[in-house]
Amino acid sequence: MSSSSSSSSSTTTTTTTTTTTNVKIQNEYLKNDETDYLYHLGLDSSMDLKSMFSDVRFVCMGGSASRALKIAQRLCKELNVFEGLPAGLDVATIGKTERYSMYKVGPVVSVNHGMGMPSLSILLHETTKLLHYAGAKDVMFIRVGTSGGIGIEGGTVLLTTAALNGELDELFTLYVLGEKRQWPATIDADVVEEIRQVARAQCPSVKVVTGKTLGTDCFYEGQGRLDGAICEYTEHDKFAFLKRLHALGVCNIEMEASLFAAFTRRLGIRAALINVALLNRLHGDQVTSTSAQLSQFTDDAISIMIAYINSKLTNQG
Amino acid sequence: MSSSSSSSSSTTTTTTTTTTTNVKIQNEYLKNDETDYLYHLGLDSSMDLKSMFSDVRFVCMGGSASRALKIAQRLCKELNVFEGLPAGLDVATIGKTERYSMYKVGPVVSVNHGMGMPSLSILLHETTKLLHYAGAKDVMFIRVGTSGGIGIEGGTVLLTTAALNGELDELFTLYVLGEKRQWPATIDADVVEEIRQVARAQCPSVKVVTGKTLGTDCFYEGQGRLDGAICEYTEHDKFAFLKRLHALGVCNIEMEASLFAAFTRRLGIRAALINVALLNRLHGDQVTSTSAQLSQFTDDAISIMIAYINSKLTNQG
Numbered sequence: 001m002s003s004s005s006s007s008s009s010s011t012t013t014t015t016t017t018t019t020t021t022n023v024k025i026q027n028e029y030l031k032n033d034e035t036d037y038l039y040h041l042g043l044d045s046s047m048d049l050k051s052m053f054s055d056v057r058f059v060c061m062g063g064s065a066s067r068a069l070k071i072a073q074r075l076c077k078e079l080n081v082f083e084g085l086p087a088g089l090d091v092a093t094i095g096k097t098e099r100y101s102m103y104k105v106g107p108v109v110s111v112n113h114g115m116g117m118p119s120l121s122i123l124l125h126e127t128t129k130l131l132h133y134a135g136a137k138d139v140m141f142i143r144v145g146t147s148g149g150i151g152i153e154g155g156t157v158l159l160t161t162a163a164l165n166g167e168l169d170e171l172f173t174l175y176v177l178g179e180k181r182q183w184p185a186t187i188d189a190d191v192v193e194e195i196r197q198v199a200r201a202q203c204p205s206v207k208v209v210t211g212k213t214l215g216t217d218c219f220y221e222g223q224g225r226l227d228g229a230i231c232e233y234t235e236h237d238k239f240a241f242l243k244r245l246h247a248l249g250v251c252n253i254e255m256e257a258s259l260f261a262a263f264t265r266r267l268g269i270r271a272a273l274i275n276v277a278l279l280n281r282l283h284g285d286q287v288t289s290t291s292a293q294l295s296q297f298t299d300d301a302i303s304i305m306i307a308y309i310n311s312k313l314t315n316q317g
Numbered sequence: 318m319s320s321s322s323s324s325s326s327s328t329t330t331t332t333t334t335t336t337t338t339n340v341k342i343q344n345e346y347l348k349n350d351e352t353d354y355l356y357h358l359g360l361d362s363s364m365d366l367k368s369m370f371s372d373v374r375f376v377c378m379g380g381s382a383s384r385a386l387k388i389a390q391r392l393c394k395e396l397n398v399f400e401g402l403p404a405g406l407d408v409a410t411i412g413k414t415e416r417y418s419m420y421k422v423g424p425v426v427s428v429n430h431g432m433g434m435p436s437l438s439i440l441l442h443e444t445t446k447l448l449h450y451a452g453a454k455d456v457m458f459i460r461v462g463t464s465g466g467i468g469i470e471g472g473t474v475l476l477t478t479a480a481l482n483g484e485l486d487e488l489f490t491l492y493v494l495g496e497k498r499q500w501p502a503t504i505d506a507d508v509v510e511e512i513r514q515v516a517r518a519q520c521p522s523v524k525v526v527t528g529k530t531l532g533t534d535c536f537y538e539g540q541g542r543l544d545g546a547i548c549e550y551t552e553h554d555k556f557a558f559l560k561r562l563h564a565l566g567v568c569n570i571e572m573e574a575s576l577f578a579a580f581t582r583r584l585g586i587r588a589a590l591i592n593v594a595l596l597n598r599l600h601g602d603q604v605t606s607t608s609a610q611l612s613q614f615t616d617d618a619i620s621i622m623i624a625y626i627n628s629k630l631t632n633q634g
Contacts, residue, residue, distance in 0.1 A: 178558060219435070230343045
């Protein structure tokens with residue numbers, strides 16, 4: 001991709017109007033003055049979080065620590081807004097790294113969430129509280145990840161419009177105090193369209209589609225794979241399931257989308273899911289692309305994310 | 318703890334009779350000759366897995382990569398069976414480390430599973446296939462972790478007898494091909510008793526109890542905490558829930574137990590859950606013990622695990 005500092009005119013026309021909004025939390029119990037320990041981040045509310053994080057505008061989330069570092073390193077080179085950021089800055093982790101690795105490059109945080117919704121959930125709760133305490137404004141969360149495609153080939157980037165749960169509803173499900181709770185898991189259509197336009201203008205060589213994502217709690221049985229240690233269904237059952245998903249508009253399967261969409265929607269945080277397909281599940285289950293190909297797939301998804309961040313920072317300062 | 322090589326006589330009396338059993342998989346589709354890529358481990362079935370892993374008898378699993386390393390380093394010092402193992406061996410990771418960090422010390426594998434059941438699930442599927450291909454025999458999986466106690470104080474080690482899901486049933490739930498599937502999530506009572514006896518004999522200073530574990534998909538709302546970014550219930554609701562759990566025999570809450578118990582049971586793999594409580598949730602939600610205290614809590618749980626492994630390796634060669 002080009003890291004040119006000019007934003008495409010097409011993005012400007014569809015930019016949604018945003019007023020300055022603090023990152024909100026919904027918890028009456030955190031309004032007292034006690035120190036809040038963000039245990040898994042290794043940070044707490046007694047620290048000077050305002051000077052550390054008040055300028056954050058984007059939080060980029062990916063699965064592995066190495067991806068968080070890679071994104072941070074690319075942000076150093078490719079972000080358009082380098083005010084106050086030394087050239088050639090070495091990125092360093094913030095807080096503890098036992099669970100997550102967090103970096104900050106100018107107004108952008110890069111952090112990994114591990115695999116699956118429970119691991120992502122802890123990061124979402126603690127990062128949201130962190131940015132709330134820091135007084136950060138107009139923050140957007142973007143997950144950039146990998147997925148298994150359904151009817152889309154390896155290397156295709158999917159911008160998620162809605163996430164389905166295991167029951168194939170556009171909802172995220174969680175048991176709270178012993179009761180089943182569900183919340184809508186859709187992504188703002190304006191955001192999807194903005195990113196699509198930026199990708200088309202700035203990363204024309206990457207195939208980008210929009211569609212729904214199935215978020216599962218298991219990579220093998222939960223995604224109908226035939227190569228887990230346990231497989232109690234047939235290949236016919238698997239393809240019937242994938243075709244059923246395809247008919248519902250599902251273009252890929254990963255392990256975070258439903259929670260990510262629902263959590264951000266509950267708190268009114270702008271959010272996007274940018275997932276590249278590693279393979280087309282309609283052709284097979286094993287990831288057989290070369291290491292170089294897989295790396296390029298991920299790079300392309302990151303390129304789109306950074307192009308979008310640059311377009312927003314340029315348009316809105 | 319003592320790393321004495323003498324096993325306690327009390328453990329011998331309750332040792333369950335085991336015949337030599339290969340690690341099984343239940344998947345007709347993996348019986349052909351194609352290479353099976355264990356994607357998240359960075360290993361595959363075309364490698365000489367037999368020479369690498371055929372002698373494995375125990376797989377120790379913990380949440381973080383740093384814990385997997387710590388366990389491996391302690392195994393080097395404290396395992397009784399050092400045949401073929403150089404003194405002072407530096408442990409090195411096996412496979413790729415992007416997702417999990419795997420070590421092997423003699424007949425024991427130490428590997429981290431990340432946080433939550435989806436992340437653990439991938440590790441369980443791929444490690445089971447790995448050991449199946451390697452021809453490993455009589456393998457036991459042990460998860461050693463941290464948890465929030467219910468009615469037990471920080472530092473108490475709980476040996477899990479059964480794991481409850483979000484519906485408070487002793488089952489693990491997963492949606493497979495769009496359908497709700499459930500499996501029993503209990504731990505072999507003989508194994509629990511064996512470990513309890515070893516702990517009492519070898520680690521007498523550690524408080525050890527047996528009881529049930531709630532396995533959740535969320536650290537905050539899923540566990541009734543009052544300090545998440547979102548909290549839609551009251552403190553009264555929370556305590557009513559914790560007391561309901563307590564009445565059901567639940568002594569702690571963590572994020573892996575239900576899947577771990579159910580998966581190993583499905584495949585007939587001996588398994589144990591050794592979780593130390595970081596705090597008593599009946600007193601508060603925040604982890605406020607010092608770093609040194611928390612480290613000691615985890616060390617104690619690991620000590621019990623290693624004492625048990627030593628007792629089994631000594632008794633059964």
